[in-house]
Amino acid sequence: MQATLSPPSTVEYGFRRVIVTITAITCALLEIIDTTIVNVALTDMRGNLGATLTDVNWVITAYAIANVIIVPLTSWLSQQFGRRYYFAASIVLFTVASFLCGNATNIWELVAFRFIQGLGGGALLVTSQTIITEAYPPEKRGMAQAIYGLGVIVGPTLGPPLGGYLIDHYAWPYIFYVNVPVGIIATLLTLTYIRSPHYGGKRKASEVDWLGIFFLIVAVGSLQFILERGQEEDWFDSGLIILFAVLAFLGIYCFVWRELVTPNPVVELRVLKNRNLAIGSVLSFVLGFGLFGSTFVIPIFTQSSLGWTALQSGMLLIPSSLATGFMMPVVGQIIQRGVSQKYLIALGFSIFFLYSLWAYQLIMPSTSSDDLFWPLMVRGFGLGFLFVPTSTLSLSTLHGKEIGQGAAFTGMMRQLGGSFGVALISTYINHQNQQHRVDLLPKLSPYDWEVTQRLQMMAQNFRTQGFTADQALQQAQKLMDLSITRQAALLSYMDVFLGIGIFFVVCVPFVLILRQDKPKGAVSREAMNAH
Structure with missing residues (x-):
């Protein structure tokens, strides 16, 4: 009964659908552009912050690791806090972290703020897809995915030229500052127009699958670290890479086991x-x-x-x-x-x-x-x-x-x-x-x-x-x-x-x-x- 009534509660029509779509696609673009816009600024960051090439590469790695950690958790977090407020909080976190990235005074400050930015950004990407999908009636989901796809496909391409332009005409902090006004507008539109579907109440702290969350962070965080740093560390000739490979394997195994036996999984693997x-x-x-x-x-x-x-x-x-x-x-x-x-x-x-x-x-x-x-x-x-x-x-x-x-x-x-x-x-x-x-x-x-x-x-x-x-x-x-x-x-x-x-x-x-x-x-x- 609940599944039957839920879709109409989120389907939008007319002007509201347009605004919801624009808001969601803008947030998806913000996140994806930031995955590639930094690539062209690494040299400037390195010189300005006095960092080594290895150090500055963590600016990319930290963001990617945070992205992959938060993505599987977004559905559960949306149910816990309500989609509207979780989505708005993610935009605020992304926007504030962007401002802090631009004001970083050393490389490790920038890496820390990029990790926080990645936690907000990963949520934007997946939640945007869910919002757009549910804003359209089921028979128009093909068109909904086409609209969402514009952001996913175009975003990585827009990053390098936009970053190159901002660096050539201004300075590297502006690749982060550009997110601030867009983030503020997106937050206001989210609080006004985005609806929160009701698929079940919040779980009590004692019911939250904290162990599953821990195993997930270990699994995907370690795997992403291997992929991001493997080339520089000479892959499995490095003891560090071997350590994270073992952590990734154990994390994945324990995570899958935990999610299949716990009554309140943080990621519902059975949907697969x-x-x-x-x-x-x-x-x-x-x-x-x-x-x-x-x-x-x-x-x-x-x-x-x-x-x-x-x-x-x-x-x-x-x-x-x-x-x-x-x-x-x-x-x-x-x-x-x-x-x-x-x-x-x-x-x-x-x-x-x-x-x-x-x-x-x-x-x-x-x-x-x-x-x-x-x-x-x-x-x-x-x-x-x-x-x-x-x-x-x-x-x-x-x-x-x-x-x-x-x-x-x-x-x-x-x-x-x-x-x-x-x-x-x-x-x-x-x-x-x-x-x-x-x-x-x-x-x-x-x-x-x-x-x-x-x-x-x-x-x-x-x-x-x-x-x-x-x-x-x-x-x-x-x-x-x-x-x-x-x-x-x-x-x-x-x-x-x-x-x-x-x-x-x-x-x-x-x-x-x-x-x-x-x-x-x-x-x-x-x-x-x-x-």
């Missing part, structure tokens, strides 16, 4: 019995891998190999994000007309493979923004076919408080997929760089006539600039070594694009053989017509 949600969670992981992985590798490639600025790299991604935004409502309408989500997801994977293959063939020292424009547009269209069907499939047969629980699972899996993607790509690039360099060096034999001629020409060029014969030869050798390093890097990026493409195309047959439950929207529509 819903086949669509289980499938959608796996697909969300794959989507996060492709989205954040490709968003990570493109700026790295253009800045390190092509010499672009952060602003130029960020601007390159904007047209493809607009293409994704254009596709979102189109795909939402296609779903509403009854096309199976699995066919759209398979199409999205195939398009993403074409983009990866195209980029693989284009990479060279002379690659320009014009060369990358159309492949990135194809990427944008592919993501449009992936996000909406995946989100709709995940939540299509859920109702009541299950929607919030499902959104938390898919959100966490998307974040973890992104973390896995960035970690694996970073490690793979370093490994391939070394391997390609080893393969290329033997080709620079001093007995090779072409190599000798090129080296002599380069040395002659340095002699004309005033270098002695020995100095000119040394400079020529350094320049040739640098060219080998660049060539090895280009080959590594080619390998990455091809690898991502193969990973996605391999997923296609598995998606096509999936058997999904009947969408809830169809049942709801019939019920509404009968009513």
Whole structure:
């Protein structure tokens, strides 16, 4: 009875739905932009705060760990405190922490405030999806997920160019200050328009699953630490990484055991019995891998190999994000007309493979923004076919408080997929760089006539600039070594694009053989017509 009455209490119409949607999508954008906007400011932060490169990387790590910890807890916290007040409190926490980040006087203050900001931000992302989903009637959930997807897809792309602009024209604290006025407005709109559904009362302190919360923090916090810091710590050659790997394994095992035996679990794992949600969670992981992985590798490639600025790299991604935004409502309408989500997801994977293959063939020292424009547009269209069907499939047969629980699972899996993607790509690039360099060096034999001629020409060029014969030869050798390093890097990026493409195309047959439950929207529509 409760599940039947709950959806109408949260469905909005007309002006209220518009305001609720704008509020939720703005908050989702705030959180996601802040995951990438900091990347272009690390150098300035390092110089201004007197930090080492290792220290300043904790600015990213602390935020990511806090995000992943809070995401699974958002559904339970919403029920405990009421969605409206929990969402508003999360916005306030995020906004205040943003202001404190901008005023940090040393690197560890900034890391601490970023962790607090991540606790507020992770809640914004998942709760926004739940709010938007429940604000629309069940038969329009495809369109609701399309609107939410705009923030999730566009957010990571807007971060680098916005950060680059603010740093070029102002200073790094302004990448945090920009959140303050938006956060204040969003808080006021939340308190005025967001409703709190009634899915059960608050639990007493003695009924709260404190042990489950502890195991969750240990599990996902340790896992995220491994993914964020593994590359720098040389993975399992580091005792620290091994320690956190053991903690992650024990934390996950104990958390799953605890949530399945306690009468009041903090995360309802049983909801994963819903086949669509289980499938959608796996697909969300794959989507996060492709989205954040490709968003990570493109700026790295253009800045390190092509010499672009952060602003130029960020601007390159904007047209493809607009293409994704254009596709979102189109795909939402296609779903509403009854096309199976699995066919759209398979199409999205195939398009993403074409983009990866195209980029693989284009990479060279002379690659320009014009060369990358159309492949990135194809990427944008592919993501449009992936996000909406995946989100709709995940939540299509859920109702009541299950929607919030499902959104938390898919959100966490998307974040973890992104973390896995960035970690694996970073490690793979370093490994391939070394391997390609080893393969290329033997080709620079001093007995090779072409190599000798090129080296002599380069040395002659340095002699004309005033270098002695020995100095000119040394400079020529350094320049040739640098060219080998660049060539090895280009080959590594080619390998990455091809690898991502193969990973996605391999997923296609598995998606096509999936058997999904009947969408809830169809049942709801019939019920509404009968009513």
